[in-house]
Amino acid sequence: MNMASILTLYSIIFVILIHTKAAFVKVQCTTESVGQYGQQSLLDCNVKHAEELSDFQIRVVVWKKEGVDEPVLMFNKEEITSQPGFQFAEPSWNNRNMNVSLLITNIKVVDSGAYTCMVIRNTGDDMSDTNLKVTAKYKVPTISSIPEKITLNTGGSLICKSDGGYPKGEIRWFDEYNTDWTKSAKMEAKQTTSGLFQLSSELTLLQGSVFSKYICQVFNASGGKEAETTFDISDVINKNNTIEEENSRTELPFHFVARTVVIGSVIIGLLLALLISKRRSRCKYPQPPIMFLVRISIFFSNHIIMKLYNQTFGAFAGVM
Incomplete structure (x- = not known):
């Protein structure tokens, strides 16, 4: 028997063993979860088995985030270790509890990404992947003008600002007749140390073509409007x-x-x-x-x- 045949045989045996273990235990996680910045979020995962077993026992649970070397949560040798802000969703979790869901107590932007849950039991082992998306709502925008007083017969600029949002959003401009002036404005987006975005948009008003009302609207990354503010020049x-x-x-x-x-x-x-x-x-x-x-x-x-x-x-x- 040549080397190629031996490798093929070992591959078949390995696949059979994997499927045999998977038949005894199965980890099922939700495909994706959405968490709000600064709040709690749950990555739902549960252990399933093919038949009722009276002596089933979980030996190891490992929660790992993609791109991070150390596990965010691990149960091994009857001990639970975790990084700050990560814990089992069940407060009194033990090695016979099939709910191995991960609870993130205070979501930050860096917590977004792919996670893997691996479970090893006395009857086999399995793993499953899930993804966490982090969102943050933008604050109500504020509008200032240059110069401070603008009339219908003078030119100038309107500056609209909003922050505290994630992912990167967009500021749009409309006049009193709902005409979109966004293309005439210049927007900047800066990401702070917390990962949240600061949006700023400047709309130039040409002399002789100024409307009496301008509306600044903030949209999130999904295209949904979150807040707006009106600047009334007639005031x-x-x-x-x-x-x-x-x-x-x-x-x-x-x-x-x-x-x-x-x-x-x-x-x-x-x-x-x-x-x-x-x-x-x-x-x-x-x-x-x-x-x-x-x-x-x-x-x-x-x-x-x-x-x-x-x-x-x-x-x-x-x-x-």
Whole structure:
């Protein structure tokens, strides 16, 4: 028998032995699990056997993550050793418990990846693979503008930021008519030391083509919208208009009072001039000119008007 025949025979015997062991024990794990960043996640695995055995006993359980040398969890020689954050899902697990699921207590981005669970029993051994996907939801975005005040007639830039998400997401821009302006914006994504992403997108607004409302929306890696924020440019315009209207309302009473005082003062001055003129006509003293009396009345009217002006705008300045 040549060497090739011997190798073939050994291969057949090895396959038969493997299938014989697998007939006694089977490890079944869920294909994939999704865990939320900072929360708990379960990698579900259970041991199955072909027939009921009263003396079955698990000798070794090894949970290993792809790319990591040391097992994240291991049961061997009646002892359990594990890395921080990894444990059996069953708190009181023992070597007769067929639930060998792995519990990750505080999921981090680095925990994502492929895992292998291997079980050795007195009746045989088997292993199974599962995959963990880690996700994190992005925070509600914030929008700032350059310059700080943008009107419909001026240009500028809007900057939208959101962080705390995983995997890498996307920021999209829309106007008040739901027109997509994302292609006109420039987005950057930075990964922090925790593995989470920071997204930033800048949208340039051209002078003369500015809409009154812009919406920044954050989408996750699967294309689902997670949050949005609206930037209303009309708020800036209305704020400026409101200040002007308040100033107009403040000036209006003063002008009305001033005109009333002037007209009233002139009328009163004329009446006084006539009254004095009549009284003087009865006396032998020379009569003062009427225009002189009118000028005196106008002088006192102007004095009253300036006093009202100072009081009104002095009080307004105190309020501001």
